Amino acid sequence: METTVTVDHPSRVAEVRRAVAMLGQTMGLTPELIAQASLVASELCTNILKYAERGQIMIRTLAADGMAHGLDIVALDRGPGIDNFDAALKDGFTTGGSLGIGLGTMRRAAALFDVYTAPGLGTAVMVRMHEKRAVVPADEGFAVASLMTPIRGEIVSGDNWSCLRFGQSLAVAVVDGLGHGPKAAEAAHAAIDSFHRGVRDAGPAQTIDLAHQALKTTRGAVMAVACIDAQAQTLRFAGLGNIAAVVFTAGESVRLGSTDGTVGYGSRRARESTADWSPRSTLIMNTDGLSSRWTLTRHPGLLACHPLLIAAVLHRDFARNTDDATVVVIKAL
Structure with missing residues (x-):
């Protein structure tokens, strides 16, 4: 809550x-x-x-x-x-x-x-x-945080996101249901459910293919999935639509490309790409509720902060009130 x-x-x-x-x-x-x-x-x-x-x-x-x-x-x-x-x-x-x-x-x-x-x-x-006596789960290889807000005037967000950890790997999905409000939220929820069911046995592109079927009775969504293998030091990524994703490592950035299309409509398939992942890497994914011009050049040192602070500062400075806005940040530990 x-x-x-x-x-x-x-x-x-x-x-x-x-x-x-x-x-x-x-x-x-x-x-x-x-x-x-x-x-x-x-x-x-x-x-x-x-x-x-x-x-x-x-x-x-x-x-x-x-x-x-x-x-x-x-x-x-x-x-x-x-x-x-x-x-x-x-x-x-x-x-x-x-x-x-x-x-x-x-x-x-x-x-x-x-x-x-x-x-x-x-x-x-x-x-x-x-809590002083609470058993707090340990972060196993990754620190993850997000900030998600609905468009002004709506109670529910049409965006959604989730992550799953298994072994030394982590998979994350970010979804933006078409439009706003409850119908968009329904589509985004269906995509996340499909992600949970399929991502352990499928790569990012295949996970989005599976979501196509789950979203056929909804208004559709755009979606991106990243799978990080800390042991192999690789990141696999696929996206359909305009979810943005950037990997930052040691001062360098790699923007991960998505394929044009809509999950639940048409037959276009997401193309999979790869990037390096290291103990110094940070992945930032966001919906188009953040300005496409967001940048870290005005925020020296921000990447050294906890993922929740990174997400909060980016949301504060680049979120638009005219759309649902979600930013997810994952850091290697």
Whole structure:
């Protein structure tokens, strides 16, 4: 579960605290974690109001096997950025007006803490908090994160995505149902179901072929599938339609090409391509709800961040309100 609060007024601090409490209680998190997370979220909200005037706080629960074990809190703004980040991490650092717990205290309380900031490019802060006695699943070779939002005015997104891990491999699919709303979501859901059924025994192109049959009674979708073999250090990719995919490794980027067409209509087959994959690689896939002109040239150092921060910053800076928007980021560990 997740929720996002737009931060543009002091009253939003209380709203953010209520959002943390609602998600935490709904998912059965302990009062202790909920209280700690509420304090962190309130501080982040106050910082946005003071330094950037406007931003967003995203809260999402972390769960495995149906059991919640923590929360991710992400704060985003387009403010001036943090000039002296090292100083901001020191205890007692404040310019007034905040709750005073500071970024350094947040970092110590977090299971995972990450920040991306640059002069004139705003700030993005990620705080991951776990239950003290929770059994947290380990990331096995890959760190994966996403951000998906519906077009303005819709409740459900016509986009969808999923990933499967098996052995030292990971397969990921990103889908954009044609149009918007429930019918598009139905098509995207059918494509993801087909992906889950077939990808273990089929390559990316064949997985999309199988989805053709599953989507014939829907309005159709565009779809891309990537299969990463960490042991062989290879990535196989196929796409039908306009899902974008780029692999970044050691400062170099490789854009993976899709075939024109629609899953569920016509007889065009996706062509499969390959790319190198290494422990320094990052794969970014997105629907056309992100501008086709998105680039990392304005964001030096962003690829060093956690995948959730990468996804959040790209979504903040390049998502269009006129379409469902999804970005998925996978990093080698």
